[in-house]
Amino acid sequence: MSSTFTRRDALRWASSASMATTFLPISGRNALWAHPAESRLLTRPLGRTGREVTTFGLAGGNKVMWDLPGDEGVEIVVKAVRMGLTYLETANNYQLSQRNYHKAFRILNLIPGEPGYDQSLRGRLFLATKTGLRSAVIRDGSKPVGRSAGGGATCVDDLMRSLTQFFGDAKGYIPEGAYIDLMQIHSLTQESEVDVIYEGLENPGDKSLPRIGTIAGLADFRDGTNLTGLNPGHKKYIRHIGITGHENPTVHMAAIRRDSRNNLETLLVAINPNDRHYFCHQTNSVPVAAAKGMGIIGMKIFADGVMYGLEKKFAGTPGQSVLSVGKPGKVSYEDFLQYSLSVAGVSTVIAGIGLIDKTGDPGRDQLIANLSACQLRDPMPQSRRANIESRVAGLHGTDTNFFQRTSSGFLPPGSVTVERAPDGGAVKVSWSTAYAAGDPIERYEIYRREDRIASIPFAPQTSDLPFSLSDNAAPAGSSGGLYYKVRAVDSAGKFVDSISVKPA
Numbered sequence: 164m165s166s167t168f169t170r171r172d173a174l175r176w177a178s179s180a181s182m183a184t185t186f187l188p189i190s191g192r193n194a195l196w197a198h199p200a201e202s203r204l205l206t207r208p209l210g211r212t213g214r215e216v217t218t219f220g221l222a223g224g225n226k227v228m229w230d231l232p233g234d235e236g237v238e239i240v241v242k243a244v245r246m247g248l249t250y251l252e253t254a255n256n257y258q259l260s261q262r263n264y265h266k267a268f269r270i271l272n273l274i275p276g277e278p279g280y281d282q283s284l285r286g287r288l289f290l291a292t293k294t295g296l297r298s299a300v301i302r303d304g305s306k307p308v309g310r311s312a313g314g315g316a317t318c319v320d321d322l323m324r325s326l327t328q329f330f331g332d333a334k335g336y337i338p339e340g341a342y343i344d345l346m347q348i349h350s351l352t353q354e355s356e357v358d359v360i361y362e363g364l365e366n367p368g369d370k371s372l373p374r375i376g377t378i379a380g381l382a383d384f385r386d387g388t389n390l391t392g393l394n395p396g397h398k399k400y401i402r403h404i405g406i407t408g409h410e411n412p413t414v415h416m417a418a419i420r421r422d423s424r425n426n427l428e429t430l431l432v433a434i435n436p437n438d439r440h441y442f443c444h445q446t447n448s449v450p451v452a453a454a455k456g457m458g459i460i461g462m463k464i465f466a467d468g469v470m471y472g473l474e475k476k477f478a479g480t481p482g483q484s485v486l487s488v489g490k491p492g493k494v495s496y497e498d499f500l501q502y503s504l505s506v507a508g509v510s511t512v513i514a515g516i517g518l519i520d521k522t523g524d525p526g527r528d529q530l531i532a533n534l535s536a537c538q539l540r541d542p543m544p545q546s547r548r549a550n551i552e553s554r555v556a557g558l559h560g561t562d563t564n565f566f567q568r569t570s571s572g573f574l575p576p577g578s579v580t581v582e583r584a585p586d587g588g589a590v591k592v593s594w595s596t597a598y599a600a601g602d603p604i605e606r607y608e609i610y611r612r613e614d615r616i617a618s619i620p621f622a623p624q625t626s627d628l629p630f631s632l633s634d635n636a637a638p639a640g641s642s643g644g645l646y647y648k649v650r651a652v653d654s655a656g657k658f659v660d661s662i663s664v665k666p667a
Contacts, residue, residue: 204247205538207510209289210458212403212428214344216250216289216511218504219537221530222462223253223292225515228260229481236260239516240267243530244288250511252431252460254293254349255321256312261292261328274330275340290329291429293349293407294321297359299380299391305373308359309349318377319393322346322384326400337400345429346381347405357418364424367391378404378426405429409463409566412447413598419451420627427455433463433567434503434512435470436494436548436555439601442568445506446599453508454623461503461512466563468517470499470555475565484517488525488532494555496529497536502551505542512537574598575659576607576649578629583637583666590637590647590666596624597651597659608650608658611637621651 206215221227221243227236240251240263253260268274272281273288296318297308307316313324322343327333330341348360363375367383367390375391383394385401404426408415415430430452432444439446452459468485469475471493478484489496503512520527525535555561576594583590592609609617609632617632624630638645646663 204249204534205540206249208458209250209460209510210428210452211425211456212345212458214289214458216458217248217534217537218511218539219248219500219534220250220252220460220511220513221248222513222515223251223257223260223264225478225484225517226481227253227263227515228258230259231481234263234266235519236263237266237270239519239530240264241270242519243516244271244284246530246534248534249287250289250291250460250513252291252513254295254347255324256293256295256310256349258312261325262333264290265329265333268329274338276338280340289344291345291347291405291431292325292329292343293347294318294325294377295349296321297348297356297377298362298374299377299383299393300363300375301373302370303373308356308374317380318346318348319380319384322381322400342399343401345403345405346384346401347407347429347431348377349407350410351406351408351414351418352410354414354417357414357421360418361421363391382426403428405431405458407431407462408448409433410568412442412444412568415444415448416451416596416624419448419455419457420624422455423626425455427457429458429460431460431462431513433564434461434506434509435464435466435499435564436502436552437466437559437561437563438567439552440556440561441564441570443570443599443601444567446601446603449506449508450603451623451625454625458510459506459508461506461509462514463564463566464499464503464512464514465496467566469563469565470494470559475563477566478515484515485529486518488518488527488529493558494551496532498551498554500533500536501539501543502548504537504539505548507542570600571598573600573651573653573657573659576651576661579647579649579661579664580629581647581664581666587639588635588637590634590645591631592634592647592649593629593631594649594661595629599653600657602653602655602657604651604653606652608652609634610648610650612644612646 204217206217209216272279273285295310299318311321315321326337326341327335331337360376360378363372364379367375367379380391381404383391387397387399406418438444471485471490516529518529525531576597578595580593604621606621607619608615646665648663649661650658652658
C-alpha cells in the first residue's frame, strides 16, 4: 500500500475494513464465528512474544480514561475492536481507563464465564496494562517504590486491580479464565529503580529480604509458579512482561542489559520526529531492545498533542484532547505515524483518540484516519524520514517533547579497562557502550597511543558483559608509556573519545 493517503483512500479503506470486521452478536456454539479469523489490517510480529499485532494500537489515555457524556471513551474502544485493531493499551494510573475497557468488553462479549463469551476474539486481542510499582514483596517496614492510583503497595496489588477492573466487579472478583497479555513496568526513569525491580530475582523465596522486585513477582503469575509465595493458586494471569518509559534511554538500556533470563519481552517508548533533538530513544534504547528480540511499541507520536496545539503537559482532565484530524498548515498525521512505524524494530504505534465520527468520515475520525495511515507495508526511506524531521522542526518547532530528557550530546564509551596478560604479551581492552546523540553510532575505533589499531562495527550492548579487544601486537615492556582509548564514531562522522587508560 502507498505510504501517502488521500481522503478518498481512507474512506475506501475504512469501508472495506469495517465490512470485514463487523460485529455480529452471535452466541452459543457459533460464538467462535462472531468475528472473522483474518483481519484486513496489517500486522507485525511483536518481537519474541510469538504474537502479531496491528500496526496501530489504541492508547488507554485521552478520552478512554475519562467519564464522558454518552460513554464516548467506551465507544472508542468498541469501535476500535470492531474495526479489527488488536493491540489495546492502558495503565493502572490512567484514571477510569480500565473500567471503561470493562464496559466495552461487556458490549463485545469479552467477559470470561458470561453467556456468549467470545473466546476467539479474546484470543486475537493483545491487552496490555501497566504497574507503577517496583516491588512484589515489601517487608520489615520497607516503603513501596513507585506509585499506584489504586493505593496498592506492590505490583501484585496492581495486577489484581487490573484483572478485577477489566473482567470482574472492580471490587476484587476475578472470573475464571481472565488474563492480561502484557503487564508492563510503567515509566522507568531512574537507574535506582532498575535495581529495585530486579531485587530477589535469584532467590525470590528468601524471606530475609526486605523486598522482592516486580520482575520476580510478575514471573510467578506468568509461569504459574509460586517462588515468591504470592501465587499459591498457581494462576497464570499474565502472558508477557515489558517495560515502558519516555524520559531516559540509559535506564531502559540498563534494565535490558540486566535481563539475563529474557523476562522482558517488550519496550514501550516515545518515538516521533523530534526525538533526535532530545536524549534520543531511536538511536539508543530502541536498537538494544531490537537486538534482544523485544517487541517495540512507539508512543508520544504527536507529543501528547503538542504537535497540534495542546499545552506541554500530561492530559489529566476532560477537554485536553485534539479535536481534529491533523491541523491545516502543519505536518500531516500520516507523516507522524508512518515516520514512527518506519523506525527499525518497531512493531506497532499507539495514540489516544480525541475524535470519532458516527458516519465513518476519516476527515472527522482520528481512529479511522490513524488506522488507515498505519497500513504501511514497507518502511519509508531514510531520506523521507529526514525530510519529515526537517518539516516538523520548521512547522512545529523542536520544543515539543516535554516528557523526554534533554540531549546530553554524544557520550563516550565508558568503563574502559586495560589489562596486560600475565605472560607480558597481549593487552586486553574492554569498554561499555557509548550513547548516541541524534545520529546512530557506526563503529568503535581502538587507539594505542595515537595509532588506530582496530575498527569494530557498532553493535548494541545487550548484557552487562563489556566489549573487548585483544591487542596481540602490543609492545612489550612499555607499560609506563603505553595507553589506550576507545573512540565512538556516528553516521555523521562525529566522534567522541573515552579517557586514556594504561594497563593495570
